[in-house]
Amino acid sequence: MSDLRIYGIARTRAFRALWVAKELGIDYEHFPVEIGDAGARTPEFLAINPNGRLPVIVDGDFVLFESLAITMYLAKKHSVGKLYPATLEREARTWQWSLWAVTEVDRGVNIWSLHAVRLPEAERDKARREEALKVLVAPFKVLDAAVSKQPYLLGNDFTVADLNVAAVISRAIEMDLSASPNIKVWLTRCLERPAAREALALKSKADSETPAEITRRIARTNRL
Ligand SMILES: N[C@@H](CCC(=O)N[C@@H](CS)C(=O)NCC(=O)O)C(=O)O
Missing domain, CATH: 3.40.30.10 (Glutaredoxin)
Structure with missing residues (x-):
């Protein structure tokens, strides 16, 4: 064990x-x-x-x-x-991006995915989906700029800062990201890592086995 x-x-x-x-x-x-x-x-x-x-x-x-x-x-x-930065400044940068992810984009991506993908089509609420997308515009500009200059959030190497932000917005891979082309490239790079693919396979399986009633419950309790 x-x-x-x-x-x-x-x-x-x-x-x-x-x-x-x-x-x-x-x-x-x-x-x-x-x-x-x-x-x-x-x-x-x-x-x-x-x-x-x-x-x-x-x-x-x-x-x-x-x-x-x-x-x-x-x-x-x-x-x-390696995955966790060794210096105080890089560690603080990791906290910065992690706190940013939960406060700025976590709920928006979640609500968008419920009302764009996960709820049965007839129950998706266009207004909630659009409200979620509106909330994401400004933070996505910030992230897009951050990953336009370097392959990963802290520089040339993948770290837990990338893992945290990419995991939080992983469902955004199904969004139209044409206004955030650098996010699309960076997110794809993160989610194509072998470890990410394995975890995503578990997630997709669980998604596909989730009864609609549970998805409805999640949608009822989620807030922006
Ligand atoms: N900030 C928490 C949020 C945890 C959270 O809300 N988890 C959801 C599932 S993704 C949950 O348990 N929801 C059920 C409920 O609130 O009853 C975290 O990141 O761990």
Whole structure:
């Protein structure tokens, strides 16, 4: 049995933890817990993550929630100087992009994908989809400019900063990104990494097996 346990079905933000674990080549056990009463809101799960949300990891006796805290913790634990930056400034730049991703673009991409791709066609709300796209215009300009000058967010090498931002906006690969051509190139580069492909395969499988009722629930509880 591995010391690291990752909880959360791969369709959820658990995808981020799965990607970093695969990127690092570390052993882990995956518990594909479902959202809500079917999993993350049960008393047993709430005892691990009182937020009742996914993902959470248990690493030995260390419990950690928040997907991007998880990716940075694992990268720092296993890969300083490679996936995790070695200097204070580059580390701070990683925090900057990670916090930017959750505050500026996480919800917008999620809501767009629900109302453009994941909900049954008849239930997609054009107004919500367009509102989400509007919220993304300004931050996507910032990201597009950042990846226009260099292959990755911190320079020439892929780091957990790229993993975090690319994982957060991974569903944007299905968007019309013609106004953000550099994002398209950079995101494709990140998502084509072998570890990303493996994690994306788990995510696509979970997506395809998700009953419409669960997607409706996600759409009801999500907010911009
Ligand atoms: N900021 C948290 C958000 C976690 C989150 O909202 N997870 C979703 C799944 S992707 C969830 O568990 N939703 C179900 C609910 O809120 O009941 C993170 O990044 O880990």
